[in-house]
Amino acid sequence: MAALQKSIDKRNALIEATIELVNNDGFHATPMSKIAKMANVSPATIYLYFDNKQDLVNITYIEVKSRYTAYAFETYRETMSVEEGFEVIWKRIADFKLKEVADAMFLAQCDNTPMIDEPSRREGIKHLQPLLDLWARGKAEGIIKPISDYLLYAYSINPLSFLMLVENRGAIKIGPQELEEAFQAAWSSIKINR
Amino acid sequence: MAALQKSIDKRNALIEATIELVNNDGFHATPMSKIAKMANVSPATIYLYFDNKQDLVNITYIEVKSRYTAYAFETYRETMSVEEGFEVIWKRIADFKLKEVADAMFLAQCDNTPMIDEPSRREGIKHLQPLLDLWARGKAEGIIKPISDYLLYAYSINPLSFLMLVENRGAIKIGPQELEEAFQAAWSSIKINR
Amino acid sequence: MAALQKSIDKRNALIEATIELVNNDGFHATPMSKIAKMANVSPATIYLYFDNKQDLVNITYIEVKSRYTAYAFETYRETMSVEEGFEVIWKRIADFKLKEVADAMFLAQCDNTPMIDEPSRREGIKHLQPLLDLWARGKAEGIIKPISDYLLYAYSINPLSFLMLVENRGAIKIGPQELEEAFQAAWSSIKINR
Amino acid sequence: MAALQKSIDKRNALIEATIELVNNDGFHATPMSKIAKMANVSPATIYLYFDNKQDLVNITYIEVKSRYTAYAFETYRETMSVEEGFEVIWKRIADFKLKEVADAMFLAQCDNTPMIDEPSRREGIKHLQPLLDLWARGKAEGIIKPISDYLLYAYSINPLSFLMLVENRGAIKIGPQELEEAFQAAWSSIKINR
DNA sequence: GATGAATGAGTTTTCATTCAT
DNA sequence: CATGAATGAAAACTCATTCAT
Numbered sequence: 150m151a152a153l154q155k156s157i158d159k160r161n162a163l164i165e166a167t168i169e170l171v172n173n174d175g176f177h178a179t180p181m182s183k184i185a186k187m188a189n190v191s192p193a194t195i196y197l198y199f200d201n202k203q204d205l206v207n208i209t210y211i212e213v214k215s216r217y218t219a220y221a222f223e224t225y226r227e228t229m230s231v232e233e234g235f236e237v238i239w240k241r242i243a244d245f246k247l248k249e250v251a252d253a254m255f256l257a258q259c260d261n262t263p264m265i266d267e268p269s270r271r272e273g274i275k276h277l278q279p280l281l282d283l284w285a286r287g288k289a290e291g292i293i294k295p296i297s298d299y300l301l302y303a304y305s306i307n308p309l310s311f312l313m314l315v316e317n318r319g320a321i322k323i324g325p326q327e328l329e330e331a332f333q334a335a336w337s338s339i340k341i342n343r
Numbered sequence: 344m345a346a347l348q349k350s351i352d353k354r355n356a357l358i359e360a361t362i363e364l365v366n367n368d369g370f371h372a373t374p375m376s377k378i379a380k381m382a383n384v385s386p387a388t389i390y391l392y393f394d395n396k397q398d399l400v401n402i403t404y405i406e407v408k409s410r411y412t413a414y415a416f417e418t419y420r421e422t423m424s425v426e427e428g429f430e431v432i433w434k435r436i437a438d439f440k441l442k443e444v445a446d447a448m449f450l451a452q453c454d455n456t457p458m459i460d461e462p463s464r465r466e467g468i469k470h471l472q473p474l475l476d477l478w479a480r481g482k483a484e485g486i487i488k489p490i491s492d493y494l495l496y497a498y499s500i501n502p503l504s505f506l507m508l509v510e511n512r513g514a515i516k517i518g519p520q521e522l523e524e525a526f527q528a529a530w531s532s533i534k535i536n537r
Numbered sequence: 538m539a540a541l542q543k544s545i546d547k548r549n550a551l552i553e554a555t556i557e558l559v560n561n562d563g564f565h566a567t568p569m570s571k572i573a574k575m576a577n578v579s580p581a582t583i584y585l586y587f588d589n590k591q592d593l594v595n596i597t598y599i600e601v602k603s604r605y606t607a608y609a610f611e612t613y614r615e616t617m618s619v620e621e622g623f624e625v626i627w628k629r630i631a632d633f634k635l636k637e638v639a640d641a642m643f644l645a646q647c648d649n650t651p652m653i654d655e656p657s658r659r660e661g662i663k664h665l666q667p668l669l670d671l672w673a674r675g676k677a678e679g680i681i682k683p684i685s686d687y688l689l690y691a692y693s694i695n696p697l698s699f700l701m702l703v704e705n706r707g708a709i710k711i712g713p714q715e716l717e718e719a720f721q722a723a724w725s726s727i728k729i730n731r
Numbered sequence: 732m733a734a735l736q737k738s739i740d741k742r743n744a745l746i747e748a749t750i751e752l753v754n755n756d757g758f759h760a761t762p763m764s765k766i767a768k769m770a771n772v773s774p775a776t777i778y779l780y781f782d783n784k785q786d787l788v789n790i791t792y793i794e795v796k797s798r799y800t801a802y803a804f805e806t807y808r809e810t811m812s813v814e815e816g817f818e819v820i821w822k823r824i825a826d827f828k829l830k831e832v833a834d835a836m837f838l839a840q841c842d843n844t845p846m847i848d849e850p851s852r853r854e855g856i857k858h859l860q861p862l863l864d865l866w867a868r869g870k871a872e873g874i875i876k877p878i879s880d881y882l883l884y885a886y887s888i889n890p891l892s893f894l895m896l897v898e899n900r901g902a903i904k905i906g907p908q909e910l911e912e913a914f915q916a917a918w919s920s921i922k923i924n925r
Numbered sequence: 926g927a928t929g930a931a932t933g934a935g936t937t938t939t940c941a942t943t944c945a946t
Numbered sequence: 947c948a949t950g951a952a953t954g955a956a957a958a959c960t961c962a963t964t965c966a967t
Contacts, residue, residue, distance in 0.1 A: 178457075299505075303528075311493075334533065374935080386953085570939095581950070
């Protein structure tokens with residue numbers, strides 16, 4: 150514990166600084182020196198923890214994506230029904246996007262920008278598996294439309310990113326009512342109408 | 344007349360080069376010199392047409408956004424029914440996002456990034472009015488859910504951006520069938536179920 | 538008169554613009570395009586009248602220096618006594634420096650800066666001859682100290698440049714009284730005390 | 732301790748390089764790259780010590796002005812008589828202007844040019860106080876003419892700048908004799924004739 | 926492990942000058 | 947004679963990265 154003395158605190162401070170600065174200014178408008186300053190370390194110290202700037206942002210991306218999925222699935226159990234499971238996951242994701250604003254903004258920027266390299270992008274996607282499994286089950290049970298997972302994601306999950314964004318730009322306020330409306334819209338777009 | 348008037352061709356070449364390079368590398372990773380080279384002009388020439396890099400990208404954004412909305416509403420008529428009107432607009436938007444890939448990618452990056460300044464962002468939003476009017480009519484007629492326009496946009500229009508993106512990254516192919524499915528998902532998420 | 542149609546007006550406008558802009562910003566901080574704009578001509582037009590930027594400023598210098606000496610000696614006559622002659626010249630010079638502020642500031646900058654090339658500098662000095670002649674006469678008559686003309690200039694004429702400068706920077710106001718004091722100081726520093 | 736502290740040597744080398752190059756070419760004709768080269772550092776290094784080019788020249792100005800006044804008053808004591816004090820200060824100033832040519836030329840350029848910003852200009856003036864005090868004493872004692880300090884400066888001190896300049900341009904040589912003549916001219920222009 | 930000084934390579938932007946009309 | 951568009955060359959400045967300590 151004393152041997153590999155690389156302080157996890159410094160590493161984390163660097164990651165959090167990266168998120169905040171990239172959110173405010175964009176990746177390439179964020180100098181390493183500024184990240185170092187906000188994390189209260191020397192610029193040179195960054196290179197003890199990360200190979201280079203690209204590596205720093207890649208790793209930050211993977212880490213934030215992990216937090217996102219960990220949060221999303223924390224209360225979900227595979228024993229839940231499809232409806233219940235979807236609602237549980239959806240509401241956790243909504244929670245995350247509306248409360249962990251910095252993380253959510255960061256992901257939105259990474260996902261719509263060439264700033265992350267392909268391997269990291271792929272790495273980040275992995276963790277959504279439980280949702281895909283749930284949808285597979287739902288399709289098998291005739292509850293979820295038998296369409297591409299990407300379509301399901303586009304219509305049931307991705308809109309939350311847009312709502313998070315416009316809320317953050319001050320255009321709307323997402324309260325409990327809007328959230329319920331959003332959930333109904335999400336659910337009705339992927340469930341099979343009987 | 345061809346040589347000594349500030350040529351609209353050069354201006355346009357610069358805008359197209361900006362779109363392509365920003366799509367590939369991101370705003371700040373795109374040097375003015377590269378834009379100039381791709382547009383076959385000297386770097387100094389850019390400054391005859393645009394005040395600075397920020398101005399260039401702002402104007403490019405507004406121009407692309409205009410093309411987008413112009414395309415979206417070209418075949419729509421206010422005399423159409425709500426259902427028909429929405430379908431017409433939606434399909435034009437889908438068309439644009441799937442065919443005018445460069446433009447669509449550029450808008451996605453601008454909209455999820457701090458690269459555009461606020462005034463330009465606001466300028467870009469203006470042109471969606473016909474869709475908002477249609478929705479207002481739909482709400483009055485009891486056809487469209489009486490929820491915030493942002494929610495309607497999030498669920499019926501914005502998913503197309505996500506689909507465009509994943510198609511471009513090679514994850515899926517959006518054919519006629521997927522498009523129809525997408526439209527059904529969009530419509531079912533905003534129409535009132537009777 | 539119609540043949541060599543180079544308009545003297547344009548040439549003069551360019552020279553006046555040069556004086557004003559160089560006074561405000563310095564030679565190298567004054568772009569040709571700005572000079573052209575202030576003179577209401579195209580940048581290319583400057584090159585019809587002057588070889589290049591250095592030539593423009595050299596010629597401007599010589600022209601302003603000529604105005605200065607022409608003004609200085611306009612009312613002086615060689616028939617005047619040494620005392621009278623000096624007073625007449627000194628007061629004309631003072632007049633010029635305090636009233637033709639732009640010209641005087643321009644000369645101060647040229648004379649204390651490497652912006653003028655040597656040939657033009659020498660050319661500009663030529664026209665002071667009548668003053669040197671007067672001093673020679675004064676020395677011969679035992680009225681003026683038998684010291685270098687440069688010393689005489691340094692103590693009797695050059696202080697006016699300093700006074701002009703500080704008045705222009707708002708530090709003092711040179712009224713009739715100060716002027717008389719200045720003249721007495723000038724005269725007492727070069728005349729022989731008996 | 733030599734290598735990793737921001738080295739005062741580098742800062743000083745930059746200041747000296749600035750003086751020399753500005754003297755030769757003028758402020759705006761002196762590129763940062765040339766200053767860096769002469770100081771044997773990278774252009775980027777300049778920005779570790781100075782905010783920008785204007786800051787570099789402002790600070791150089793203040794520093795040179797300080798050297799000037801420090802030198803001027805080094806041997807002066809307030810216990811000296813007015814005559815003696817003035818002679819001491821005057822000769823130190825003459826010494827400085829004729830020996831520290833680079834510094835003196837630099838000040839002449841700064842003082843006759845818009846290259847220094849107003850705050851720095853004011854900062855540079857501060858240090859002349861002992862001379863002003865001496866003059867106040869001289870006026871009280873009926874030894875010095877009761878005229879503006881600017882006039883006293885214009886006639887007793889400023890001529891040295893002109894003499895330094897023309898000597899440097901090779902027009903004259905200021906030897907001991909000329910210096911004595913100059914001093915007499917200076918003194919006779921400000922002392923009260925009895 | 927941690928640092929701050931240092932820098933080479935690159936960025937945006939400017940500008941004196943030219944040239945086709 | 948006059949022009950405005952165009953540009954190559956160079957300016958100020960930045961920044962990811964390294965290195966001696």
